[in-house]
Amino acid sequence: MPKRTALYDIHRALGARMIEFGGWEMPVQYRGILAEHQTVRTKAGLFDLSHMGEIEVSGPRALEVCQELLVTDVARIHLGQAQYSVLCYPDGGIVDDIIVYHLAEQHYFLCVNASNIEKDFAWLADHNHGRATLLNRSDEYALIAVQGPVASALVQRLTTLDLGRLRRYWSVSGEIAGVPALVARTGYTGEDGFELFVSAQQVAEVWNACLDAGRAGEVAPIGLGARDTLRLEAGYLLYGNDIDAQTTPLEAGLQRLVKFDKGEFVSRDALLQQHTAGITKQLIGLIMDAPGIPRHGYELYADGQHIGVVTSGTQAPSLGVGIAMGYVPSRYAKEGTQLTVNIRERHVPAHVVARPFYRRS
């Protein structure tokens, strides 16, 4: 029996088509993926992300525990700031990609992927050794994202917080539509926007207030279908597709996250070894040079040989061309390298590009 967020009935009333995702019944689309994608790129979209997880690490040794388990330098996160990071296994494989918020002294707030909540919490608990206080608050929290060029104006109508002073990857606590919220200027779409962490009890109020605050056609609900096309265009990774326990952050293009100099952390030895020896496979972005849509699992070819596989792919709505990410041997990872994608036994030409595929103007 899949779980439902507090907004389930509202999604149904809005005409959402629901699918099962990571054990949750979530809206995949309302009006249609292309229209919803376009709305986020040109106006504002509202996303129910309540299925995601929220884990708190607090106490005098909270920083110590976070430093040990995250590859990034957590000590550099200012109060109020946030950081994209990964948790790694000792061999360098990725446990999850997360965003960590430094909410208060001795208080870190981790937003984790819905499919990894139990796994991440167990990983933290197994390595804690009684040092920090760990709380899995995923069921208490709901999460709404408001993303798009109009998001800032829209959310500003609902709060006295000065959103103009909130920079990207910073957060602030306040009220949205009179409801207490942690307001983070973060997102997964490549547009400006916010992620609003509120109590599950009050999320419907905030959702409805956001929809009502939009002037004609300014805001619309957005499903997981468009969430995926938006993030892929923006070059963001999806755990389970682009990264997993068999990929390291160095291979996935996340080498800038790994701070070898900060001190000891789980996976440091394995990653340092890989860094020294050089990575053998690498995550690349590719754009199709002819009609055809690259999809997860499709084979990549070069020099007449099967050299890799697509991990995520789609027809990019904002670009009008197929785009994908996949792993190839490092010698094929240079920008401009010609490859082919095997689409139903036809080898369709593509070439390697740097990510993101789309940048907001």
Added chain:
Amino acid sequence: MEIPKELRYSEEHEWAAVDDNIATIGITDYAQEQLGDVVYIELPETGTPVTKGDKFGVVESVKAVSDIYSPLTGTVVTVNTGLPNTPETINEEPYGDGWMIRVEMSDPEELNDLMTAAEYKKFIEEAEEE
């Protein structure tokens, strides 16, 4: 949900419009709605033989790849060559400009195996109940 009365329908949600021994073929309103936004279509070339029940093309929505099956046997005599450039036409006009191929039928008796509009309507309703 549009189900034009003059057409015939297959269980794979294709429609056929018959004029003499030429059948125009496309996918139904129900099919395009189930698929979602169509972003890609692959059609055969003229002269290609098609067989009832066999795949003749591929339609892709954002999330999924779907085979298209021919409801009739014959030879492709015309292809809607403009369609691959505007795949969204399949969503907008599944029975009009969203038509896919025209087939010269080799066995018009096969039309009797297809459903009428009333039968197709019932077929969809039963499928929805599952």
